[in-house]
Structure formats: C-alpha cells, structure tokens
Amino acid sequence: MKKLLASNSRCTRSAQIYDSKVLFVIIAIIVSYTAYLTLLTPKLNPGLHWVAIVTFLLNGSFFLIQLATISPLGFSLKEIYYLFMVIFMFVAPLIQYISGQFPWWDTYLLTNERIIYANILILLFTVLFELTYIKTNERAKTFLGKIFQKEIEHHKLYISWLLIVSAFYFAYLLREASTIVLLFSRGTYGEVFTDVSQPVMLILNITFGGISVHLLAYVIATARKRASINRILLALASLLVILENFPTGRARFWTGAVYLGIFLSWKRVIKTKNAFKVIFITSFIILFPLLNLFRAQAINEVLGSNIKPPTILETITTGDFDAYSMFVRTIAVVHEEGPTNGRQLLGNLLFFVPRSIWQNKPVGSGHEIAQRLGWSFRNISCPLVGEAYINFGILGIPLFAVALGYVTKKLDSLYYSSIVRFSSNVQVIEILYPFYIGFLFFILRGDLLSSLSYTIGFSIPVFIEVVLEHMLFKSVL
Numbered sequence: 001m002k003k004l005l006a007s008n009s010r011c012t013r014s015a016q017i018y019d020s021k022v023l024f025v026i027i028a029i030i031v032s033y034t035a036y037l038t039l040l041t042p043k044l045n046p047g048l049h050w051v052a053i054v055t056f057l058l059n060g061s062f063f064l065i066q067l068a069t070i071s072p073l074g075f076s077l078k079e080i081y082y083l084f085m086v087i088f089m090f091v092a093p094l095i096q097y098i099s100g101q102f103p104w105w106d107t108y109l110l111t112n113e114r115i116i117y118a119n120i121l122i123l124l125f126t127v128l129f130e131l132t133y134i135k136t137n138e139r140a141k142t143f144l145g146k147i148f149q150k151e152i153e154h155h156k157l158y159i160s161w162l163l164i165v166s167a168f169y170f171a172y173l174l175r176e177a178s179t180i181v182l183l184f185s186r187g188t189y190g191e192v193f194t195d196v197s198q199p200v201m202l203i204l205n206i207t208f209g210g211i212s213v214h215l216l217a218y219v220i221a222t223a224r225k226r227a228s229i230n231r232i233l234l235a236l237a238s239l240l241v242i243l244e245n246f247p248t249g250r251a252r253f254w255t256g257a258v259y260l261g262i263f264l265s266w267k268r269v270i271k272t273k274n275a276f277k278v279i280f281i282t283s284f285i286i287l288f289p290l291l292n293l294f295r296a297q298a299i300n301e302v303l304g305s306n307i308k309p310p311t312i313l314e315t316i317t318t319g320d321f322d323a324y325s326m327f328v329r330t331i332a333v334v335h336e337e338g339p340t341n342g343r344q345l346l347g348n349l350l351f352f353v354p355r356s357i358w359q360n361k362p363v364g365s366g367h368e369i370a371q372r373l374g375w376s377f378r379n380i381s382c383p384l385v386g387e388a389y390i391n392f393g394i395l396g397i398p399l400f401a402v403a404l405g406y407v408t409k410k411l412d413s414l415y416y417s418s419i420v421r422f423s424s425n426v427q428v429i430e431i432l433y434p435f436y437i438g439f440l441f442f443i444l445r446g447d448l449l450s451s452l453s454y455t456i457g458f459s460i461p462v463f464i465e466v467v468l469e470h471m472l473f474k475s476v477l
Contacts, residue, residue: 027064030091030281045100049112052097055119060090062123066130067277072416074270077408077440078133083280084444088383089122092316093324101317102325104380106373109332110325118328121394125385125401132405138413148414148432150466151425158218158465159233165461166212166240169204173244180243189249199354206457209250212240213258214431214461217265221426224268253445254454257438264434268419323383323445326366330386333372339393344368344448348387351453364449365390382447411436431462 067082096102102110152158173183176192183189193201216237223229241262247255270276315321340362347362355361362368365387366380384404388396415433435458443451 030060030064030086043100045098047100047112048098049116052112052115052119053094055116055123056090056094056097059119059123059126060086060094062126063090066126068274070274071412073268073419074272074274075264075276075437076412077436078412079277080437080440081129081404081408081444083277084441085122085126087281088321088323088445092321095316096321096325099317103317103319103322104325105375106329107325110328114328114331118324118331121331121389121397122327122385125388125397128398128401129405132402133409136406136409138409142410145410145414147463147466148411148427148429149418150428150469151423152218152428152431152465152469153425154469155222155425157468159215161465161468162211162215162218162461163233163236165208166215166237166244169208169211170240170244172204183243183249184246185248202453202457205250206454207460209244210258210458211461212237212244213262213435213458216241216262217431217434218426220262220265221430253438253442253451257435257442257458260438261435264437265431319380323381323386326369326381326446327383327386327389329373330365330369330382330390333369334389334393337372339389339396340368340391342391344387345391348448348452351449351456362449364447366447380447381445384444384446384448387446387448408440428462428466432459 063082063085067079067086069078071079097115173192174180176195177183182191193204196204216234219230219234219237223234241258245254245258247259250258344362344365350358350361353361363371363378365382367378368390369382369386370378370380382390384400385397388400390396392399411429411433414429418427418430418433436455439451439455439458443455445451
C-alpha cells in the first residue's frame with residue numbers, strides 16, 4: 001500500500017490527472033440541484049444580466065475542472081478549497097442571483113457591475129492560488145515544516161498528559177452544568193460558561209475541548225503505525241470526545257472539523273479517490289442546515305416539537321450561505337471608504353492580545369462590514385477573498401492567494417510524506433492535518449479573526465508536546 005501511495009504521489013506531482021467520471025457526476029448533481037431550486041423560485045430576478053451569468057459559469061467550470069483532479073489519498077486541502085468555491089462561490093450565489101434572494105440587507109449594493117467584478121476577482125484569486133500550488137517546491141525545508149514533521153517519541157508521556165487534562169476538563173464541565181443534557185445542544189451549551197469571561201470561554205471551548213480530540217487522533221495514528229490498538233484507551237478517548245464535543249452541542253464548523261477529522265484519521269487513504277468530494281457536497285447540503293436547529297434550542301425542545309427544518313431553497317438563500325454576497329458588499333464598502341491597509345490582518349494575526357491591552361483592536365471583518373453598513377446584527381461572515389480585499393484592495397488578491405496556495409501545498413505534501421514513510425512514531429502533521437481539512441473550510445468562509453484563532457487554539461496542545469519533549473528530553477527540532 002505504501003509503495004502504491006508513493007507511486008501515486010509522484011504521479012500527481014508530475015502531471016495533473018483528471019477523473020472525467022467524477023466530473024460528470026458532480027456536474028449532474030449541481031445541474032439537477034440548481035434546476036430544482038430554480039423551479040421552486042416564485043419568480044426570477046428581473047435584473048438578470050447575461051454577462052453576470054457567463055462569469056458565474058466560467059468560474060464554476062474552472063472550479064469543477066480542478067475539483068476533478070485525482071489526489072493520492074482521496075482528499076486534500078486543495079480539494080477542500082475547490083469544494084468551498086463550488087458551493088459558496090458558484091452554486092449558492094448563482095441560485096441567489098437567479099432568484100433575486102441574497103442573504104441579509106442592503107441587497108441594492110449587489111449590482112450587476114459589482115457581481116461581474118467580484119466574479120473576475122474570484123477567478124483571479126483562484127488562478128493565482130492554483131499556479132502557486134503547482135509551482136511551490138514541496139521538498140524545500142522550512143522551520144514550520146520541521147515542527148510539523150517532529151515525531152512524538154515519548155508515547156506514554158503524551159497519552160498520559162492528554163488523558164489527564166481531558167478528564168479534568170470533563171469533570172469541570174460536569175461541575176458547571178446542572179445536567180449533562182446541557183452539553184447536547186448548542187442552545188444550552190453556553191450556559192455552562194456563564195461565570196467566565198469571553199476569552200476564557202474560548203480557551204476552554206477550543207484548546208481544552210480539543211485535547212480529547214487530539215488524544216483520540218493520536219491513539220488512532222499509533223494503532224496504524226504499530227498494527228495494534230489499546231481498545232480500552234480507544235473507547236475512553238472516543239467517549240470523552242463525544243461528551244465534550246457532542247455533534248449538536250457545538251458550533252457547526254467545530255462539529256464538522258472534529259468528526260470529519262476523526263474519520264480521515266481512521267481512513268488515512270480513501271481508495272475510491274473521488275468519493276470524498278461527492279459525499280462531501282451532498283452531505284454538506286443536507287446536514288449543514290439541520291444542525292442549525294440546535295443553535296438556539298435545547299435538544300429535547302427540537303426533538304419533542306413540531307419544528308420543521310427549512311426547505312432547501314430557504315437554506316440556500318439565508319445567512320448560512322452569505323459568503324459571496326458579503327464579498328460583494330465588502331467591495332462596495334472598500335470602494336466607498338478605502339481598504340484598511342492591513343489593519344484587519346494585523347488584528348487577525350494578534351488575535352491573542354486582549355482588548356483590555358489593545359483597546360482599539362480591530363473586530364472581525366464581517367463585523368466591520370456590518371458596522372459600516374449600520375446593521376444591528378453583526379455576526380456576519382467575510383470570506384478569505386473578502387479579507388484580502390478589505391485589507392489591501394485589489395493588491396490583496398494576489399497576496400492572499402499566493403500565501404494560501406503556498407501553505408496548502410506545503411501541508412498537503414508534508415502529510416503525504418508522513419503517510420508513506422516507515423516509522424513507528426507519529427508526526428505532528430499526522431495528528432493535525434485531518435482536522436485542518438475542516439478548519440480550512442471555516443477559514444475560507446470567514447471571517448479570518450475567528451477562524452484563525454480557532455485553528456491555532458485547536459493546534460496548541462500538540463505544539464505544547466513538541467516544546468515539552470524539547471525541554472525535558474533535549475530533543476532537536
């Protein structure tokens with residue numbers, strides 16, 4: 001199997017290999033889905049412009065062609081990028097445009113001219129991302145790469161501290177919750193943290209809540225390496241993950257990243273190379289809206305009531321799929337008031353600095369756009385391409401696209417290398433990468449302030465292990 005993987009990896013490096021069958025399947029799903037929702041639309045948008053439609057179709061064609069590329073493992077960060085673009089920058093906005101039902105307010109800002117301009121920028125961003133991904137030298141050594149390739153050599157120490165901290169965190173949750181049922185719905189989960197500040201709650205939710213996930217991922221990875229598994233430890237880690245991160249009790253992006261990551265940690269290689277893409281698109285369209293039912297209500301209220309889930313058309317035109325429309329609004333605001341010249345990006349990179357110290361610390365870009373538009377509700381997304389534009393205008397497009405292409409190529413390559421190498425020890429990349437698949441989707445949707453802080457906060461426990469081994473055992477990075 002490892003020789004086959006290595007051969008496939010070299011093959012995909014030398015040339016882009018496309019699977020025409022999966023391309024036809026995905027196109028059939030999307031065409032059927034779009035046609036069905038168009039028929040459900042009470043009336044078509046009277047302001048439809050053929051040039052705007054053509055730009056949507058050109059972008060969608062490019063996304064789909066790239067999505068048909070075969071990857072050695074059957075999944076990758078690059079594939080997640082194109083899955084996001086197909087769903088949030090092609091299918092959803094095309095249906096919203098045809099029906100004239102864009103999410104949120106001030107839809108007058110979404111003129112045909114701005115939509116055409118936005119689609120041109122999205123295509124430019126994607127082309128630069130793709131070129132950077134292809135041209136990046138995957139074998140060049142970097143300091144960050146060395147950290148991700150660090151092997152966890154002290155097996156018992158790593159499992160012990162993860163298990164102890166995770167058990168203490170669960171005990172804390174039980175003490176703070178009047179009943180364990182509170183942990184099973186997002187609408188009641190926050191009641192557990194009523195006595196702590198927002199920064200402390202985020203640390204508990206992200207970093208401590210992720211420790212049991214790291215434990216389970218490490219147990220799975222170790223079993224793969226050593227061809228044996230401690231069933232008691234596996235069962236205990238799985239139980240802690242479920243209780244601390246119940247699917248309907250946490251934010252949807254967190255649930256998706258955690259459980260998808262666990263699945264990919266276990267599978268490691270998906271033999272039917274394009275099955276992941278087809279399943280992801282169909283399940284995302286179905287499951288993503290359903291999880292929203294638990295956002296403001298207890299689990300017993302949802303299960304014991306006559307609440308009906310939103311229809312597909314209602315879902316696709318709500319704030320859940322606002323990434324494209326918020327990008328167009330970002331363009332409108334920047335054209336009116338100018339870019340922030342990197343201020344938003346600085347706030348994202350220094351997310352860990354408390355506002356008590358940095359009083360005029362930037363808010364998230366979605367919040368910033370909503371605030372400039374005078375909206376009272378400001379929990380709004382801002383896609384990564386929008387982050388690029390609000391920071392540096394059109395110059396931000398190549399900057400962010402190149403950075404994203406470089407990072408995703410490096411991480412994809414590092415993970416491929418970790419899978420085909422011969423060693424009984426687990427590398428840092430093997431624990432984190434499967435979860436980055438879901439987190440990248442969150443980063444692409446935005447905004448960057450929250451998504452980046454969650455991704456880094458989730459990664460901290462694994463990096464702590466690297467530091468501990470270096471300090472205690474004089475390991476060399």
